[in-house]
Amino acid sequence: MKKSFNERCYDLLRKVPKGKVTTYKELAHALNTGAYRAVGNAMRRNPYSFLRPVKSKKNQDFPVNKNPYAPEVPCHRVVNADGRLGGFASGLPKKIAMLKKEGVEIVNDKIDLNKFGHRF
């Protein structure tokens, strides 16, 4: 079964335990590729993002109606390699709030990857 790069990203992302975060770098590495940017790209057009903004383009890559992953894809659990939150389509504060809620400690809008960084 051939999965799109996007799907693989989400699949890995779902494996990240609650209370932990991963980085675009690790994610891409786990996918056996170095396309961190592509991962970010995938998240940006993430059709399963439950906080997806109105900025939805043509998400013709997946059947959004069925959204099989739904809130199971914690796109808020992905951060930059430095631990910075980087970007979030629906706003960083939201991301921070959710992560804090899961037990992730955020200091100065950054995450301690030594403690909360998940590796595949």
Added chain:
DNA sequence: GTGTTGACCACAG
């Protein structure tokens, strides 16, 4: 097939 863009990374200055 080519060129642009992207929620990035690493390095240089």
Added chain:
DNA sequence: GCTGTGGCCAACA
């Protein structure tokens, strides 16, 4: 600390 530059890979026009 900041900006600029080059590079990586995938999706899209």
